[in-house]
Amino acid sequence: MSKSGPEYLKMETTNTTEDHIEKIASLFPNVITEIEDDEGILRKGIDFDLLRQELSGGYVEGREERYDFTWVGKRKAIVEANRPIKKTLRPCMEESKNWEDTQNIFIEGDNLDAMKLLQESYLNSVKMIYIDPPYNTGNDFIYNDRFVMDADEYDEETGAVDDAGNRMFKNNKERGRYHSDWCSMLYPRLKLAHTLLRDDGVIFLSIDEHEMPNLRHMMNEIFGEDNYIESIIWKKRSTPPNDKIIGAAHEYILIYSKDIQKLSLNLRERTNEQIERYQNPDNHPKGPWVPGDLMANVKGGRYVKSLNFPIINPNTGEEHYPSSNGNWRFNKDKIDELIKNNEIYFGKDNKGRPKLKRFLSDVKKGITYTTIWDFVPFNTVGSKEMAELLGNLTVFNNPKPSGLIVELLKLGSLNNSLILDFFSGSCTTAHAVMQLNAEDGGSGTRKFIMVQLPEPCCDEGSEALKAGFHTIAEIGKERIRRAGEKIKAELEEANRQKTLDGEQMKIPDIGFRVFKIDDTNMKDVYYAAEDYTQETIEGLVDNVRGDRTDTDLLYQVMINWGLPLDLRHEMETIDGYTVHIVDGNALVACFEANISEDVMRTIAEKKPLRAVFRDGSFRNSPGKLNIEGIFKTIAPDTKLRVI
Structure with missing residues (x-):
């Protein structure tokens, strides 16, 4: 008996198909895959072509072999990346x-x-x-095609609860869609x-x-x-x-x-400890150094005659040769130059083998x-x-x-x-x-x-x-x-x-x-002809949702126009109308109703790169034509838009 009590009996018949799949999985784990059943549910299944090959001593014809990585739902995941949204x-x-x-x-x-x-x-x-x-x-996320959500939301949307409100499954390793859902999410x-x-x-x-x-x-x-x-x-x-x-x-x-x-x-x-390893005991003009190996890393002890010669300690006259069948890292001319510049170290009190002085000033800025x-x-x-x-x-x-x-x-x-x-x-x-x-x-x-x-x-x-x-x-x-x-x-x-x-x-x-993601600021104004009423027609006069502010509109415009969200945003009042100015002259916007021509001219005189107004900013259709004429005359290079 476990600490949590006796194990519950499964008051149901055995699923023999699942048992058989598990037995095959124990013998041939590589043939286990994920398949979609007639109800569109992903379950653990068997790649029968691969199983046939495992049970055959010769080559078995099957689907064309190719190197690929796939899962059930991959095509939907690719489509999802490209699907436009109204957000x-x-x-x-x-x-x-x-x-x-x-x-x-x-x-x-x-x-x-x-x-x-x-x-x-x-x-x-x-x-x-x-x-x-x-x-x-197995328990760190629940996924339903488009986004990670909490368990209750998932259950409500998929019907994954019984009449008593008990959850029927969760994202764990026993589920057939275990790997596929994760791949489709990411x-x-x-x-x-x-x-x-x-x-x-x-x-x-x-x-x-x-x-x-x-x-x-x-x-x-x-x-x-x-x-x-x-x-x-x-x-x-x-x-x-x-x-x-x-x-x-x-x-x-x-x-x-x-x-x-x-x-x-x-x-x-480099850490302070690594830097402190470099010392300058001989006050060398190039600064601190550490001794490094003069022997070349020659694979297999390959002998190079031109790199095998004695290095003579100028202080003692002692000759030093490379190790058996080895080589120095540099030729004789280079070694002589290094000795001349005091860049070879012969050990404390000149009693050691020659080493190369590796100067801190010569090495890379890091490791x-x-x-x-x-x-x-x-x-x-x-x-x-x-x-x-x-x-x-x-x-x-x-x-x-x-x-x-x-x-x-x-x-x-x-x-x-x-x-x-x-x-x-x-x-x-x-x-x-x-x-x-x-x-x-x-x-x-x-x-x-x-x-x-x-x-x-x-x-x-x-x-x-x-x-x-x-x-x-x-x-x-x-x-x-x-x-x-x-x-x-x-x-x-x-x-x-x-x-x-x-x-x-x-x-x-x-x-x-x-910023918080929400549905678009614009109303859905598309109705079937028979659905139009006097109320819906009046609602079309303003195509912006009633709970949205000018600032909401401004940032949707910035997103649509491809402007970064961190640009400086200032507001200016012109004849009682609020005007939004983004990054100096990158964008100027006014979403007020019935904007006067004088205000439009003042905005045009700023010569912004972009200007945007609300559809309801104009008193009538001629007003829209007027604004085009104003900007063509005063700021012909401005990109003008209306939402």
Whole structure:
């Protein structure tokens, strides 16, 4: 008897088909696949062509062999990436921080919609992407074709509950759609991410062993196998869990480029300990150095006569030869030059073999990264960071430590880079961007775009709920606010401790603009002829939804016109009409009703690159023609639009 009590009897007949499949799977696991039944449900099935081949001693004719990676639902996933949507981003100034001055963005909503909405404004603009998607461990996400949702929503939509309200299944390894759903969820998002990345950009993807092979396949297909860089093994904990014979103490971070020929990555910074190894005991004019080997790394001890000669110590006259059948790294002329310039070290008191002086001034500005990262914080540090900022909230199981993301930023970003994380969770990436900008003395100008679904995160009575947090998005936004204030306080304290002559560090951008994904601002004005009534006809006079503001309209226009969301936005009043001015003269908009010709002329005199008005801004149809004439005369180069 287990601690939870006796096992329940299954009050139903045995599913013999499933039993047979499991028996075959134990013998030939490679023939197990996922198939769609007559009801459109994905179930565990058998690739009979492959099974026939396994049971035959010769070649069995079947479908044409080819190297491919597929799953049930892949075609739908490809279509989903290209499917247009009628959505918009609505600005939420009350939840933002430093709206007027910040260049950071937080988008609340489905990341697939967000990626589509960002296509025009940020095409080929992102230097670095980092994502930490669901690992598909069997309980970390529920997926229904288009987006991750909470269990109750999923059950309501799919009918996956019985009359008593009991759930009938969840996304676990026993379900036939286990891998397919995960691939279908992630594939379209990765396709859209590829278009946002700059040609010299890089994407980092955290994953564990559950879906590592499938993620590699998807990335090879979307980004190209030639653009695969490496897989980092991150040691996430100091000791393995003790509930298994072999406990996982690591995760992976896959690295892909957009175009490996144009990729730019940075070397790892030397630690103070590494720099201190360089000394200058002989006051050499080139500065500190360390002794290095003069022997060549000759594979198999290949002998090169011209590189085998005695090196004579000028201080003692002693001759030194390479080791048996070995070679020096340089020819005699080069060695003589090095000796002349005091760049060969003969050991303390001239009693050692010759070594090459490797000067700090000659080596690269950093060192090469390795694929094993055991020099960054463990996962437990991420939990401590959250506790320090938000209190003991057990919403996230070991969120990534900001130190890990800081190191990835050092590797993959430039000072003024745009960083995207579309599975932002607790917003560790945003925290790391602000932290690294601060470490640059406040001069760092990296900016971020975070995207997070407002996914319910708390059980009733939880500490997080008591603290006022209902969704993961709310926690992420609050973390950015508090992490930013902590960074600001630390820099201000450091500045106070400096002398009057000390260089003062700047406070980096610690603000962010919040946008929420919603349906388009425009009414659906398409009706069948018989559906028109006097009420609907009157409603068509204004084609904008009644609950939308001028600012809502402005940012949908900016998205449609492909303008970044962080551009400076000012409002000006002209003869009582509110005029929106974006980035100086990039865009001027007025959505007021019945705009006078004088106001239109004043706007045209600003000679904006783009100007937009509301359909209801004109008193009548001739008014629309009038505005065209005004702009053709005063600002002929302005792109004029009406919504």
